[in-house]
Structures are given as C-alpha cells and as structure tokens.
Amino acid sequence: MKKLIPTLLVLLLVALSCDKKQPTNISLENTPRTKWVDSIYNKMTLKEKIGQLFMIATYSNKGKKHTDSIQRLINENGIGGLVFFQGGPVRQARQTNVYQATSKVPLLIAMDAEWGLNMRLDSTVRFPYNMTLGAIKDTDLVRKVGEKIGEHCNRLGVHINFAPVVDINTNSKNPIIGVRSFAEDKYQVTEKALAFTNGMQSKNVLACAKHFPGHGDTDKDSHKTLPTVTLSKERIDSVEMYPYKELFKNKMAGVMVAHLNVPSLEKDGVPSSLSHHIVTDILKERLGFEGLIFTDALNMKGAANYKETGAIDLAAFMAGNDILVLTEDVPKAVSKITEAYNNKEITEERLAHSVKKILASKFDVDLNNFKPIDTLNLISDLNDETNDVLNEAVFINAITALKNNNVLPFREVANKKIAFVGLGDGNSAPFLNALQSHLKVDDFSDLKQPELLRKLKSYEKVIVSYHRLNSRLTSKISDEDRLKIEEIAKNNKVVLDVFASQYSLENLDFENIEAAIVSYENSEIAQKVSAEIILGNKDAKGKLSASLNDEFIAGSGIKILK
Structure with a gap:
C-alpha cells in the first residue's frame, strides 16, 4: 500500500x-x-x-x-x-x-x-x-x-x-x-x-x-x-x-x-x-x-x-x-x-x-x-481538361434564376426576332456566340439611346446582358446602364443576364423585367452555361448566397428546367 x-x-x-x-x-x-x-x-x-x-x-x-x-x-x-x-x-x-x-x-x-x-x-x-x-x-x-x-x-x-x-x-x-x-x-x-x-x-x-x-x-x-x-x-x-x-x-x-x-x-x-x-x-x-x-x-x-x-x-x-x-x-x-x-x-x-x-x-x-x-x-x-469540367459543373449548379414570367427557356422562337444588348466593360462575345449558334439574334450593343429604343420596337424579346471586366467588384451598375435596362424593359420583354456579383443589381428596378438571371462571373464558361440555360439545354438551380435587395434575399432562386 x-x-x-x-x-x-x-x-x-x-x-x-x-x-x-x-x-x-x-x-x-x-x-x-x-x-x-x-x-x-x-x-x-x-x-x-x-x-x-x-x-x-x-x-x-x-x-x-x-x-x-x-x-x-x-x-x-x-x-x-x-x-x-x-x-x-x-x-x-x-x-x-x-x-x-x-x-x-x-x-x-x-x-x-x-x-x-x-x-x-x-x-x-x-x-x-x-x-x-x-x-x-x-x-x-x-x-x-x-x-x-x-x-x-x-x-x-x-x-x-x-x-x-x-x-x-x-x-x-x-x-x-x-x-x-x-x-x-x-x-x-x-x-x-x-x-x-x-x-x-x-x-x-x-x-x-x-x-x-x-x-x-x-x-x-x-x-x-x-x-x-x-x-x-x-x-x-x-x-x-x-x-x-x-x-x-x-x-x-x-x-x-x-x-x-x-x-x-x-x-x-x-x-x-x-x-x-x-x-x-x-x-x-x-x-x-x-x-x-x-x-x-x-x-x-x-x-x-x-x-x-x-x-x-x-x-x-x-x-x-x-x-x-x-x-x-x-x-x-x-x-x-x-x-x-x-x-x-x-x-x-x-x-x-x-x-x-x-x-x-x-x-x-x-x-x-x-x-x-x-x-x-x-x-x-x-492545365489538364479536368479543370474545365469542374468549372463547368460549378456554374451549372450555381447560376441563379431570380425571375421568369414564362419567357424562359426559349421555345419555338426560330421565326421570331430576338435582339441582344450587351452592357458593361467586360467581353460578351462567348455569350452572344453561344446564343447565335442556335437562334437568330441581332446585336445592338453599340447603339445609343434613343436610336437603340427605336430599333428595338420591332423586336418582341430582348436579351440584355451586363458584363463586368472585374467580377470581384461589388459596386452597383452605373446609373446609365441601370436606366437603359429599365427603359428597354418598359417597351420589350427583357431577359436580363448579369455576369457580375448580385450586389451590382442593388439599385435596379425589376418590375418590368420578364426574366432575370445572375451568372456571377464573366468567365467564358459562365457565359456558355448561362446561354444554355436560356436556350433550354440546361437547368438553372442556384440560390443566392447573399441578398441583393429586399425582394431577392439570400436563398432566392427559382428553377428553370431544360
């Protein structure tokens, strides 16, 4: 002991x-x-x-x-x-x-x-x-x-x-x-x-x-x-x-x-x-x-x-x-x-x-x-091909549809006139090319108002896309671009696709916009995937990870089925 x-x-x-x-x-x-x-x-x-x-x-x-x-x-x-x-x-x-x-x-x-x-x-x-x-x-x-x-x-x-x-x-x-x-x-x-x-x-x-x-x-x-x-x-x-x-x-x-x-x-x-x-x-x-x-x-x-x-x-x-x-x-x-x-x-x-x-x-x-x-x-x-496969999978699952008044996906539009207006300081070519490979889309990105509004009168549907060169920026879109989107939406059925942070849309009035998609980034893969969603070849399944205003809060997002 x-x-x-x-x-x-x-x-x-x-x-x-x-x-x-x-x-x-x-x-x-x-x-x-x-x-x-x-x-x-x-x-x-x-x-x-x-x-x-x-x-x-x-x-x-x-x-x-x-x-x-x-x-x-x-x-x-x-x-x-x-x-x-x-x-x-x-x-x-x-x-x-x-x-x-x-x-x-x-x-x-x-x-x-x-x-x-x-x-x-x-x-x-x-x-x-x-x-x-x-x-x-x-x-x-x-x-x-x-x-x-x-x-x-x-x-x-x-x-x-x-x-x-x-x-x-x-x-x-x-x-x-x-x-x-x-x-x-x-x-x-x-x-x-x-x-x-x-x-x-x-x-x-x-x-x-x-x-x-x-x-x-x-x-x-x-x-x-x-x-x-x-x-x-x-x-x-x-x-x-x-x-x-x-x-x-x-x-x-x-x-x-x-x-x-x-x-x-x-x-x-x-x-x-x-x-x-x-x-x-x-x-x-x-x-x-x-x-x-x-x-x-x-x-x-x-x-x-x-x-x-x-x-x-x-x-x-x-x-x-x-x-x-x-x-x-x-x-x-x-x-x-x-x-x-x-x-x-x-x-x-x-x-x-x-x-x-x-x-x-x-x-x-x-x-x-x-x-x-x-x-x-x-x-x-x-730089092997698995990187692109993974990036594509991310955007297929992340891109978020906020609004859709029965205009997406595009169906039976082969004979209908569709206009395209690209805004922002980023490249929109991959997105436009992907759309034009399936649809007849006329590009009016270079026109200024009021000529732009006159040209768009003969179009039922207008795809407006906003492309930010630096997708990290969270600042609001310019007043010029905001007013242009809102003015077009008063006279046309507008599908808005934003290749930037959702925060950039904080000051935008969505009332007259028929469909809205947040694609988050202005990469080539994001643009191609988003075009496929509009065309009806891919689903939209993402949900906002952060609120952009009182209407579209974190968790917002509707499904658009292919």
Whole structure:
C-alpha cells in the first residue's frame, strides 16, 4: 500500500497537468515528428529560432536583384517561410528550388490562392469565387474545388494556402471581402468552408481560415486603414466566430488574424492582430485553437499605421501569433524580438511554443524529406481538361434564376426576332456566340439611346446582358446602364443576364423585367452555361448566397428546367 500511494500521486499530478494547455501541436510522445522537430530546434541559434517566425514576400516576375535579396534574407536571418505573389508557375518552381537549397531549414511556402493559383500566376486556372460556390446546393462540388486547388498547390511546392475566407459578408458595401465570402449566412459559410478545407487538406496542403475575428461586416479596407467592427461581443461570438468553432473540430491547420478595431473585444483600440486578448485569450484559450496562427500582412495600413516597423512585429508575437507575415523590415524586427528575449520579456518557453509548431507543420507537409520541384510538364499538369469540367459543373449548379414570367427557356422562337444588348466593360462575345449558334439574334450593343429604343420596337424579346471586366467588384451598375435596362424593359420583354456579383443589381428596378438571371462571373464558361440555360439545354438551380435587395434575399432562386 505504501508503494501504491506515490504511484497514485504521480498519476494525479499527470492528470492535473493535462488540464493545462500544452504547446500547440507538439506531442510529448517520442514520435518521428517530435524527434525531427527537436533535432532541428536544438541545433538552432537564437537568431535562427526567431527567423523561423517570419514569412516574407517574394515574386517570380522580378529579376536577379530581387532573388538575390531574398537569398540574403534567408542566409542572414534564417527566415522560416516565403509567400509567393505575382509571376508564373515554372519561374516560381525554379525560384522555390533555389531558395530551399539556400535555406538551412526547409522553408514553408505559402500563397494567397483563394480561387486557385491564377489569383497570382499566369498560365494557371482560375476557379469560381467563394460567393459563386455559395450558390451551389451540392457541397461536394465545393470539396472538389478545394481538392483541385490543393492538387495544384502541391504540384507547385506550395505548402499552405491562405484560404478559405470564412468571413460572413453581411455588409453589401464591404470593399475588401464581398465575393471572397461564401455567403451572408453563418451556416452556409461554415458548410462550404468545411468542404473546401477538407478537399484542400486531403492533398496535404494546409488550409488557413481568415480573417479572424471577422471581416464581413466592415465598410473599409484594412489594406488602407484600420476598419472598425461595431458589433457586440455576443454577436461576434454567435455569428462571426461560428465557422471557426466548427472548423477547429475538423483539423483546420491555420488561422489568419485580421487588422481590425473591435471595441467590444479590445477596449484599448489595439488592432486585433496585435491584441493579446483576441489572439491568446479568445482564439487560443477560449476557442482552443492549437494550429498555426498567422498575422495578416504586417505591411497593410491597418497594422503598419499603429506602430513603427519592428515594434509591430514584436507586438504581434507578444499577442500570441506564431507567424509574422510580410514584415516591412526583417532585420529590424529580428533585432526587436531578440532584445525582448534578452530582457526576459519573451521566455524560451514562449519562443519554443511557436517555433516548434512551425517546425511540426513543416514535418506534416513532408519538408523533413524535401525534394526539389520537378518543372517537367508542370504547365500541362496544372492545365489538364479536368479543370474545365469542374468549372463547368460549378456554374451549372450555381447560376441563379431570380425571375421568369414564362419567357424562359426559349421555345419555338426560330421565326421570331430576338435582339441582344450587351452592357458593361467586360467581353460578351462567348455569350452572344453561344446564343447565335442556335437562334437568330441581332446585336445592338453599340447603339445609343434613343436610336437603340427605336430599333428595338420591332423586336418582341430582348436579351440584355451586363458584363463586368472585374467580377470581384461589388459596386452597383452605373446609373446609365441601370436606366437603359429599365427603359428597354418598359417597351420589350427583357431577359436580363448579369455576369457580375448580385450586389451590382442593388439599385435596379425589376418590375418590368420578364426574366432575370445572375451568372456571377464573366468567365467564358459562365457565359456558355448561362446561354444554355436560356436556350433550354440546361437547368438553372442556384440560390443566392447573399441578398441583393429586399425582394431577392439570400436563398432566392427559382428553377428553370431544360
């Protein structure tokens, strides 16, 4: 019995210690992962450990001077990772190989590829925006998009994609999120984000949910200023944080913290990315997130205007972030953090907590056995026919019919005169060509009023399409285009098809419009699929993921059967 008491005491102490938060993702077991992490960490100098905290921007469309400067930063500061921006896939792969060969510890490579590598790189495929994916009922399609983007990232040697955006876009005037959000409803956002994440992480590419604690209800751009979120902490907890709570149950690898002023969560006006209460007390402790925590880019004005360079990085690390993204001055930031460490403001335990998490993530994406990226057939591997098949499937399921007074689909119109008017600054040729391959359609896009209205008098049906060159824009259509659509609709049976965000129609009067379709994006595939719906060769099955006015709210959408 005397031998049993000490044993029970030890077990009790172990049980009590388990209630405390263990360092994120660091197992106490002697696994290959832990062995590798410890073997790297134990050989590092203090400067090399601190260097692991930084991810810096690099470009494959810049010259030797840029490449040399990145190599210098890697050599002199032991940088932990890189974020690639504009360029091309072959150039990026070659540069990645050079940088990996330069680095003593394998580099974690990241990209902002929310809708695929094409967000940054030429010669690659663009997939639909999140808000288009939000219009789809078949969530498995969203998983397949995440899977395909993950496949492309993996092929290019990209280990973490700063996606998905899980902001709930409840503000139609949001200048920075908009179509990057899946929806205005927390359940829809969560369902789609889970599917996207599962797809991408199945290809061994780490996902990173953003922008914590929630950038959806803002009317300013944190790249330019510090937006204020005026919501109560109860509302933020129940709505904005809902997707994070669900994603954390499903092995979300990373979270990116936004630069926001959130008075209900941080009373001192500190940007959320630099707030210990938001990053540590809420994200890490209350929500229990144990993955990698990234700052949003520290060169954005939302953070950069708050403190001087270096001091921002120190504040971000002290707040609880693991990876400091796009600092403006690495040597100065390293110096500031080193000074704080030497002054015992930062403990060895705190530094090890983040650095070992970073190293563990590198092990998870097989950087313990790094192999140079093979550039042979890289372009063809990233551009096979399965991309178009998936894109087409998305638009077949997403394109949303809002209104139809028995004019769609077109039937028995071979002998009837149909007019076409294309508006906006985007290309309408694929849409018009697809219509003209089946119908006799006369194009009056170049005519100005009142001549246009005179010409249209002899036409029973008019297809008016609005094409936005940049489908990410959520601003309203111009007053000139709005008045033109409304005037034509007073005198003709108008079918309106919009190849832009639904938000662009917020100021339009739909009363005299016979049929209205939202096709979301001005891609060639979207135009061809939408033409097929009008012609009766495909069904319309999408539902609005966000409201455009009081009449057409989120969830609106009628079926048009082929």
